[in-house]
Amino acid sequence: MNVPAIQAQLLTKEYSNGRGCRDVTITVEKGEAFGFLGPNGAGKSTFVKMLAGLIRPTSGSAALFGHPIGTLAAKSKIGYLPELYRYQEWLSGEEVVRLHARLCNIEKSVADRRIPELLKEVGLGLRGRDRVKHYSKGMQQRLGLACALVNDPELVFLDEPSSALDPIGRMEVRTILERLKQRGITIFLNSHLLEDVEVLCDRMALLNNGEILRHGKVSEILNKRTSWHFKVGGFSPFLLSWLKNHTGLQISQAALDKNQDEEGIIVSSAIEGSTVWLEAEVESDEQVGWLNSLMIEQGLTLYEVSRKKERLEEWFLDAVSGLSHRGEQE
Numbered sequence: 001m002n003v004p005a006i007q008a009q010l011l012t013k014e015y016s017n018g019r020g021c022r023d024v025t026i027t028v029e030k031g032e033a034f035g036f037l038g039p040n041g042a043g044k045s046t047f048v049k050m051l052a053g054l055i056r057p058t059s060g061s062a063a064l065f066g067h068p069i070g071t072l073a074a075k076s077k078i079g080y081l082p083e084l085y086r087y088q089e090w091l092s093g094e095e096v097v098r099l100h101a102r103l104c105n106i107e108k109s110v111a112d113r114r115i116p117e118l119l120k121e122v123g124l125g126l127r128g129r130d131r132v133k134h135y136s137k138g139m140q141q142r143l144g145l146a147c148a149l150v151n152d153p154e155l156v157f158l159d160e161p162s163s164a165l166d167p168i169g170r171m172e173v174r175t176i177l178e179r180l181k182q183r184g185i186t187i188f189l190n191s192h193l194l195e196d197v198e199v200l201c202d203r204m205a206l207l208n209n210g211e212i213l214r215h216g217k218v219s220e221i222l223n224k225r226t227s228w229h230f231k232v233g234g235f236s237p238f239l240l241s242w243l244k245n246h247t248g249l250q251i252s253q254a255a256l257d258k259n260q261d262e263e264g265i266i267v268s269s270a271i272e273g274s275t276v277w278l279e280a281e282v283e284s285d286e287q288v289g290w291l292n293s294l295m296i297e298q299g300l301t302l303y304e305v306s307r308k309k310e311r312l313e314e315w316f317l318d319a320v321s322g323l324s325h326r327g328e329q330e
């Protein structure tokens with residue numbers, strides 16, 4: 001039987017002040033990377049703490065690999081990197097990971113082999129003997145990742161794993177997570193770094209005020225709104241109205257001149273002479289081919305055709321716009 005890595009049914013935590021998270025129902029399959037998004041105070045950490053067995057739900061139920069949350073069987077399968085952590089600063093990084101290995105009941109010979117490997121993997125190989133009090137925030141976060149992986153977990157909960165890291169560190173952590181995913185480890189990622197979610201996660205859910213607002217496959221969310229850009233030569237306004245009339249599609253001269261493209265290069269709407277960018281909203285990829293041939297038939301030169309993706313940030317902002325985020329308010 002294929003048991004999901006996480007199955008939560010109407011999981012609810014209501015703190016004494018009425019905050020927390022409410023009726024969260026999700027399933028995460030084995031080997032999936034799942035992104036959990038939401039504004040500050042939405043309830044993401046609360047949800048993860050319940051799954052990790054650190055706080056008790058007020059109502060609802062959840063199981064990890066079929067084992068009820070909070071049980072030893074469930075806990076033995078997980079690694080957890082909490083968002084706010086402070087490690088024993090009088091210990092060395094290596095000693096902190098060793099302490100976690102002992103708490104997980106890992107044999108000394110296994111720990112002796114695994115700890116140096118892990119420290120190397122998270123980029124602390126050369127600083128493992130230094131005391132934690134001499135670690136930067138980014139190094140402490142890497143140390144947290146090593147602790148979360150020490151028991152060779154099947155599922156890792158990562159609460160903002162890159163928040164203290166510089167861009168190089170973020171890229172390195174993303175590479176580590178990609179490697180974990182390739183090894184079939186299930187990843188549950190709380191993150192405000194939407195780019196990480198975009199690159200790594202298969203599915204995601206958006207939490208607001210403790211409740212799931214939206215969820216879906218990352219690939220579908222990114223491709224839902226399909227606008228295409230066409231860089232064309234030989235353009236005239238007459239041809240634009242002709243194309244609109246003959247296709248019935250929304251086509252406009254793209255206002256790219258004030259925007260930056262993905263590489264950060266300023267792109268211009270009037271490239272040279274009559275070369276312009278057009279933007280068309282299409283319903284299917286077939287329409288793009290049809291539009292291409294119509295343009296060529298009308299004597300336009302096609303220099304470039306590209307899909308304009310809806311980035312996750314747009315999706316996120318659109319979902320929460322106009323809603324209250326009481327998590328951070330009094």
Ligand SMILES: Nc1ncnc2c1ncn2[C@@H]1O[C@H](COP(=O)(O)OP(=O)(O)OP(=O)(O)O)[C@@H](O)[C@H]1O
Nearest residue numbers: 015017019020039040041042043044045046327328
């Ligand atoms: N122990 C607690 N007692 C009372 N309220 C709490 C407690 N822990 C969290 N809260 C409140 O519950 C809500 C959800 O908090 P939580 O930390 O789960 O949000 P989050 O989505 O992880 O936020 P962030 O993105 O800022 O980390 C917030 O309003 C928070 O103030």
